[in-house]
Amino acid sequence: MIEFTDLTKRYGKFTAVDHLTLHVPARGAVALWGVNGAGKTTMIKCLLGLLRFDGRITVDGCDVRRQGRAARQRIGYVPQELAFYKEMTTYDMAEFYARLKDAPTTRIATVLEQVGLGEHQDKPVGALSGGMKQRLALGLALLADPPVLVMDEPTSNLDTAARSQLLQLLVEVKAAGKTILFTSHRIEEVEALADTVAVMESGRLHFTCSSGALAQRIGLRTQVKFMVPGHQIDLALDILRGDGLAARRNGVGVIVDVAHGEKARPIHALGRANIEVIDFELE
Amino acid sequence: MNGKIIWTLAQKELRDALHNRWFLLYTIAFIGLSLALSYMSLAGAGIAGFAGFGRTAASLINLVLLIIPLMALTVGAQSLAHEQEQGTLAYLLAQPVTRVEVFIGKYLGLALSLLASLGLGFGIAGVVLALANGAGSPMAYISLVGQTFLLSLTMLSVGFLVSALTKRAGVAIGIGLFLWLTFVFLGDLGLMGTAITMRLPVEQLLWLSLLNPLQVFKMAAILDINATLDLLGPAGIYAMQEYGAQLRGVFLMLTALWILAPALAAYMRFRLRGDF
Incomplete structure (x- = not known):
């Protein structure tokens, strides 16, 4: 056409x-x-x-x-x-x-x-x-x-x-x-x-x-920002990194770099470790 | 070329003119001043109606020379540049229309807007003149209206050329105002200065002055009213002696040239532009 x-x-x-x-x-x-x-x-x-x-x-x-x-x-x-x-x-x-x-x-x-x-x-x-x-x-x-x-x-x-x-x-x-x-x-x-x-x-x-x-x-990746309780941030970072995800601390939460289509993966990882996800946003 | 599209675009221009504050301001100013001039000319002369038209017409010619070029130049200068600045021109050209249709539609719409504005101004002044006495031939008056409309078309064409050469409405209006000053004041001053310092022969003086479309209008209007150009001095007398009955044709040809040449140049520029 x-x-x-x-x-x-x-x-x-x-x-x-x-x-x-x-x-x-x-x-x-x-x-x-x-x-x-x-x-x-x-x-x-x-x-x-x-x-x-x-x-x-x-x-x-x-x-x-x-x-x-x-x-x-x-x-x-x-x-x-x-x-x-x-x-x-x-x-x-x-x-x-x-x-x-x-x-x-x-x-x-x-x-x-x-x-x-x-x-x-x-x-x-x-x-x-x-x-x-x-x-x-x-x-x-x-x-x-x-x-x-x-x-x-x-x-x-x-x-x-x-x-x-x-x-x-x-x-x-x-x-x-x-x-x-x-x-x-x-x-x-x-x-x-x-x-x-x-x-x-x-x-x-x-x-x-x-x-x-x-x-x-195109290797599209998304950054997901999670807010977790302050005393669980270090644990959350360990869990996420242990799951092969690139995670880093960001003030009151963590930022995770994930492939497109895998945005729920960190949530599942944190849920399995009984870490409460208070809020999250995509960047 | 599709006449329906051209008329649709022209109608839109007419409607826009009604919303254009500058256009309305010029129209009101023209109506007010032409009315006042007609009334004062008649009152001062102690005569009324078309019999006293010569005095009124002289005042109206000077009024037309000031206001109409300003009105037509600024309206024409805004035509394409304003729409390009707003982005509406690119959207318009993305429709199944051709550039010649857009150009003619806009030109026609603005020409009709000017005609409506002039019709109102001259119409109201004409009614006042007719009511005052009603005697005499209105032909000279109608001829003045016609000459004025042609003048407005010359300035509209020049305005379109400015608009086609610029991308910003502010710049286009600025250039339009400069051209208005040049046509109305600077041209005359320059011509006078040149004539005095270079001691120009009367023939060259006449043709140099005819390079200015406002001078063409003035001479044509005076010729229509007075049947002679003697009151313009040596150049007027020379023109009458040299060209006599052909003068009207010469004026008409020069006016047509001033309408067509800038309009064609504007269209060519618009057609060849590839940066919308």
Whole structure:
């Protein structure tokens, strides 16, 4: 559905994307993974025709450079930084973009309901919360029912509740058969949504893997901070280290470095030693 | 090119103009001043209606020369730069629209906003003039409105060019204000200084002054009202003798050039930009 062929984008002497070739299959979901500056957003901007580039990008056979409108007609885009006309009401905003996308205005109410904004259609966009704005962005992207959804860090500015709500919506959208290309820093988002992950490094495609294998391939680790009773901290450290975990003291508790998918392991170890875990948090 | 998309974008620009405090301020100032000038000109002359229009028109021309370029330049300068700064332009261009549609839609919307603003100002002043007497031909007045609209388009095009060349609205407005000063004050002063120190022949003086679109407007408006440019001095007399009946065509051509050239340059810059 989406083909990046030998995509290269340079800013002067800096190469943001370097001879990248990637295929996103129809109805597939591909996540672009990488640190800031890896070239993920640049790829998306090239796909949308916002940046000039070398190489070739097609969407459903439409060349982005030569058939830009046709290519974008097939894409619903959710940007990283929401840029809306704040004075417009939610409905007016949806109507404006529906007209640009040549989508029937009868779809507006359906889409606003779908993203949970049916009750907020008369509110100015500037008065919506961050989570609502992000859902509005998703709603606008779905207005013309495009086959492709492209999202740049769709949950980066949301709190936990709003993120979970949006992720649920995205899972439903994926189940409806959309082709999805998105960037993310969050492993749980990638695991929930993506089939394949394209790991990028310095503008190059480092490797691709299934979303389930990502954490292991990149050696993703998590630091878990445990609060235990003060008189049991030394014992807790001994137990954890004895279990092969990298643990160290941190004020009133201990910090343990664990592999992704093993976050419960220290809890079990401490439980077996009858050490009370008062609280814990992930970093 | 899709006319429906262009009209959608133009409608949005019109709606935005209604929420733009600067635009509303300029419109109110223009209406207030044109009304006051019409009233005072008529009262001072002791005559009323379109018969006393010459005096009113002279005042209105000076008012137009000050306010309309400022209004159109700042509105045009904000057009693309403000949206780029806000990030809304990139989002807009990520939709199934082409850059030419976005450019024309914005230009058309702002041009219609300016026309509405001018229509209000001139309309109210015109009603006052007509109610005062109602005699005489309104054609000269309508012609002045038309010339003013063309002037606003020249300045809008220049404003769009500034906007296409900058990324920040503040910088664009700053450049717009500088250009306004240049067109309104510095250009005239520079021309006068050059003419005196270099003892320019009257022909060169005329053409140099016609490089300024405000001078083109002034001469065209005076010609419409007065049927001669004699009151502009040697350059006016020379223009009448040399070009006579062709003058209107010359003015129209220069105005069209000032509308099209900056607008085309702005579009080319906008089309070729790849940094959204």
